[in-house]
Amino acid sequence: MSPRETVNDAPQRQSPSDASGEPLRILLVEDVAADAELLLRELRRAGVRCATQRVQSGADLRHALHHFAPDVVLADDALPQFSALDALHVVQRERPLTPVIIVTGSLNEETAVSFIKEGAVDFVVKHRLFRLGPAVQRALALRRALEDAAVAEIARHRAEEELRRQTEFLSHAQAAAGIGSWEWDIAGDCITWSDETYRIFGVDPAAGPISYERYLELIHPDDRADVAAAVGWSLQTREPFALDHRIVRPDGSLHFLHGRGGIVTDASGRPVRMLGAVLDITSRKQAEEALRRANDRLNAVIQSSPLAISTLDADGIVRSWNPAAERLFGWTAEEVIGRPLPAVHGEADEFRGTQRRVMQGEPVTAVEVIRKKKDGTPVTVNLVAAPLHEADGRITGILGLIEDVTGVKRLEQQFFHAQKLEAVGRLAGGIAHDFNNLLTVITSCSDLLLEDLGADDPKREDVAQIRKASESAAALTRQLLAFSRQQVLQPQILDLNETVAGTEKLLKRVIGEDIQLATVLAPDLGMAIVDPGQVEQIIMNLAVNARDAMPGGGRLTIATANTDMDAAYVQDHPPARAGRYVMLAVSDTGTGMDASTQAHIFEPFFTTKPFGKGTGLGLATVYGIVKQSGGFIWVYSEPGHGTTFKIYFPWAGGSAERSAAALAAKPQPGTETVLVVEDAASVRSVMRQVLERYGYAVLEAPDGETALQLAAKHHGPIHLLLTDVVMPGVSGRQLADRLLRLRPGIKVLYASGYTDDAIIHHGILEPGIAYLQKPFTRDALALKVRAVLDGS
Numbered sequence: 001m002s003p004r005e006t007v008n009d010a011p012q013r014q015s016p017s018d019a020s021g022e023p024l025r026i027l028l029v030e031d032v033a034a035d036a037e038l039l040l041r042e043l044r045r046a047g048v049r050c051a052t053q054r055v056q057s058g059a060d061l062r063h064a065l066h067h068f069a070p071d072v073v074l075a076d077d078a079l080p081q082f083s084a085l086d087a088l089h090v091v092q093r094e095r096p097l098t099p100v101i102i103v104t105g106s107l108n109e110e111t112a113v114s115f116i117k118e119g120a121v122d123f124v125v126k127h128r129l130f131r132l133g134p135a136v137q138r139a140l141a142l143r144r145a146l147e148d149a150a151v152a153e154i155a156r157h158r159a160e161e162e163l164r165r166q167t168e169f170l171s172h173a174q175a176a177a178g179i180g181s182w183e184w185d186i187a188g189d190c191i192t193w194s195d196e197t198y199r200i201f202g203v204d205p206a207a208g209p210i211s212y213e214r215y216l217e218l219i220h221p222d223d224r225a226d227v228a229a230a231v232g233w234s235l236q237t238r239e240p241f242a243l244d245h246r247i248v249r250p251d252g253s254l255h256f257l258h259g260r261g262g263i264v265t266d267a268s269g270r271p272v273r274m275l276g277a278v279l280d281i282t283s284r285k286q287a288e289e290a291l292r293r294a295n296d297r298l299n300a301v302i303q304s305s306p307l308a309i310s311t312l313d314a315d316g317i318v319r320s321w322n323p324a325a326e327r328l329f330g331w332t333a334e335e336v337i338g339r340p341l342p343a344v345h346g347e348a349d350e351f352r353g354t355q356r357r358v359m360q361g362e363p364v365t366a367v368e369v370i371r372k373k374k375d376g377t378p379v380t381v382n383l384v385a386a387p388l389h390e391a392d393g394r395i396t397g398i399l400g401l402i403e404d405v406t407g408v409k410r411l412e413q414q415f416f417h418a419q420k421l422e423a424v425g426r427l428a429g430g431i432a433h434d435f436n437n438l439l440t441v442i443t444s445c446s447d448l449l450l451e452d453l454g455a456d457d458p459k460r461e462d463v464a465q466i467r468k469a470s471e472s473a474a475a476l477t478r479q480l481l482a483f484s485r486q487q488v489l490q491p492q493i494l495d496l497n498e499t500v501a502g503t504e505k506l507l508k509r510v511i512g513e514d515i516q517l518a519t520v521l522a523p524d525l526g527m528a529i530v531d532p533g534q535v536e537q538i539i540m541n542l543a544v545n546a547r548d549a550m551p552g553g554g555r556l557t558i559a560t561a562n563t564d565m566d567a568a569y570v571q572d573h574p575p576a577r578a579g580r581y582v583m584l585a586v587s588d589t590g591t592g593m594d595a596s597t598q599a600h601i602f603e604p605f606f607t608t609k610p611f612g613k614g615t616g617l618g619l620a621t622v623y624g625i626v627k628q629s630g631g632f633i634w635v636y637s638e639p640g641h642g643t644t645f646k647i648y649f650p651w652a653g654g655s656a657e658r659s660a661a662a663l664a665a666k667p668q669p670g671t672e673t674v675l676v677v678e679d680a681a682s683v684r685s686v687m688r689q690v691l692e693r694y695g696y697a698v699l700e701a702p703d704g705e706t707a708l709q710l711a712a713k714h715h716g717p718i719h720l721l722l723t724d725v726v727m728p729g730v731s732g733r734q735l736a737d738r739l740l741r742l743r744p745g746i747k748v749l750y751a752s753g754y755t756d757d758a759i760i761h762h763g764i765l766e767p768g769i770a771y772l773q774k775p776f777t778r779d780a781l782a783l784k785v786r787a788v789l790d791g792s
């Protein structure tokens with residue numbers, strides 16, 4: 001059995017029907033059909049057009065509430081299982097706006113009040129059903145009013161929700177953008193901040209709105225006046241303001257803000273409010289600061305770089321030019337920036353080619369090119385060039401690093417020069433070895449001849465000529481060996497004052513009468529360590545040069561002095577080393593030299609003298625001796641103002657205890673046995689002749705092996721080994737060592753014209769070694785042999 005009696009199956013509607021429109025939908029909660037009919041008749045009688053449905057249980061009621069959607073529910077209070085109050089509760093739960101009218105058989109006041117309290121809109125007693133029509137109409141009116149109120153409530157709720165959503169959106173947007181907003185009620189002096197503004201200022205939102213004064217307190221003291229001025233200006237001009245400033249948060253941290261604000265005026269134009277926003281730009285400021293510092297550092301590097309650094313733009317216009325570039329090229333930054341690079345030398349093809357390559361993205365690494373200085377002189381530079389890129393990868397210019405390699409080039413040349421010298425030296429040494437043997441023979445044989453010839457023999461003159469020529473030849477080989485630093489130096493502790501005094505007589509003869517000789521000798525002069533023969537040669541070479549520079553006469557001064565070279569002096573005078581030196585200075589008042597001549601004077605074979613006059617070996621020889629002696633030489637000269645050479649010899653320590661000048665001794669004869677070892681037969685024979693003349697017994701051998709065999713076979717004593725140093729097979733040194741094992745106590749004298757490192761170190765004779773330089777004279781040989789045998 002269907003619980004429904006559908007009279008009119010109307011669709012669900014939003015609002016109740018009324019008399020003029022569709023029939024009312026009335027749901028009857030009634031178990032007795034006749035009673036229901038009674039109610040309907042009464043409604044019809046009251047003129048209510050309606051469709052009805054009848055239900056008897058809670059489930060049916062719920063179903064009908066949703067599917068029949070009644071405008072009014074009439075609930076009979078007499079149902080045995082389902083009271084009117086039950087029905088009322090179901091309706092309130094399911095369809096709270098649907099009015100319920102209780103229909104009851106009898107009603108006392110108490111029950112009625114309780115129904116109304118529970119929410120029924122009305123009640124009708126069954127025996128007064130004429131009230132039903134008006135009650136329904138009232139209920140409908142009530143329902144309509146309730147529905148209107150509900151709609152209004154929903155709209156209000158929606159609006160609130162929308163506002164909340166927008167506020168939340170704004171708050172999120174502000175937080176995301178780091179922008180805080182504010183509003184200042186000027187009259188009320190109350191600033192309202194958004195959440196983000198509180199966060200930016202580091203203030204707890206619980207603190208509530210703040211005053212303008214409090215706001216100013218949060219501004220950094222140094223920026224406070226600026227902010228106040230900006231706000232004041234805005235109030236005065238009605239113009240919006242914008243400025244960057246710092247704040248100090250309550251926790252003490254510093255932040256950078258960008259603030260903007262503008263005035264809102266009332267109808268009369270008076271400012272009433274100010275609205276604005278703040279943006280926390282601390283990290284941007286920090287990044288800017290970091291960038292600025294990085295830039296400063298980079299700039300410092302560029303400014304102090306020893307490398308010239310320059311940038312060109314795409315059109316070849318100079319954009320930067322560092323101090324090293326100014327120094328290298330001579331143009332100041334002011335002169336070149338904004339102009340095309342002026343340092344292009346000669347043909348510009350190379351320059352343009354390089355520029356094009358780099359602009360196409362191809363870096364140039366370490367090429368040697370020639371550029372031009374401001375004064376026009378070309379300069380060899382090492383160039384590194386790289387393209388400058390824009391952020392999008394576009395090439396906008398060129399960075400160039402330029403190193404002046406002129407100095408390096410010069411060093412290279414000096415190195416080549418040293419190599420050349422060494423080669424010449426080797427050649428000279430090789431020649432000298434053989435040459436000195438020949439000269440030994442010529443000199444010694446002339447001596448022997450002169451001894452043999454009678455005092456008035458007409459041949460004496462010729463022999464003397466030969467003897468003189470061989471002396472000159474010997475001097476020349478000595479020079480060759482000296483400038484190539486191949487000679488054997490025999491340094492002694494020497495008083496330079498004595499040496500100068502000793503040469504004075506000869507000097508006067510060399511320089512002639514037009515030139516005055518002066519000596520300025522330090523009385524407390526320290527002892528120098530140097531080979532005395534070499535010092536004489538130095539003085540002579542310098543004096544001869546001085547003479548040649550003073551063709552019209554002048555003054556030659558020779559001075560000595562003690563000198564201390566300190567670190568500062570040494571720094572300015574490479575390759576000097578700090579320490580004490582004994583100085584010898586030779587000055588003249590002659591023609592002097594210009595810088596380009598001075599640059600070459602120590603080179604062998606450099607001469608400005610006419611052909612046949614000078615060989616160009618004088619100063620090269622001096623230089624070689626000084627270097628080999630561990631000293632230094634400098635020249636000071638100006639054209640027209642004379643020249644001074646200063647030579648520094650190593651100091652021997654202590655003050656001079658003057659040694660008596662060695663007297664030119666006459667050689668003494670001897671009877672000892674001398675073993676002469678020499679591969680050059682002529683030299684060997686000359687040695688034998690000289691020694692035999694002085695009374696010695698002589699054994700001779702052409703080489704080391706033969707000498708050893710001879711020594712083994714010889715029964716008598718051998719007192720002295722006189723040996724050449726450089727020989728094929730066993731060398732002089734090896735021979736001496738082996739012979740000493742065979743015959744301990746034997747004395748050794750080396751004779752050589754040119755020697756390798758067997759008995760010398762860096763050109764200095766090893767201590768304790770007796771040595772005779774070839775070519776030697778008869779007397780020199782006899783003196784040396786006697787001296788070695790006597791152990792002095």
Ligand SMILES: Nc1ncnc2c1ncn2[C@@H]1O[C@H](COP(=O)(O)OP(=O)(O)OP(=O)(O)O)[C@@H](O)[C@H]1O
Pocket residue numbers: 541545546549588590591592593597601602606607608609613614615616617618619620643
């Ligand atoms: N006192 C000086 N005054 C001016 N010029 C000098 C002086 N000493 C040297 N010179 C210059 O230096 C050059 C080289 O000198 P150096 O003694 O090496 O060779 P030389 O004198 O020309 O030849 P040599 O010495 O071999 O006979 C000289 O030709 C001269 O031009």
Ligand SMILES: [Mg+2]
Pocket residue numbers: 541544545614617618619
């Ligand atoms: Mg000279």
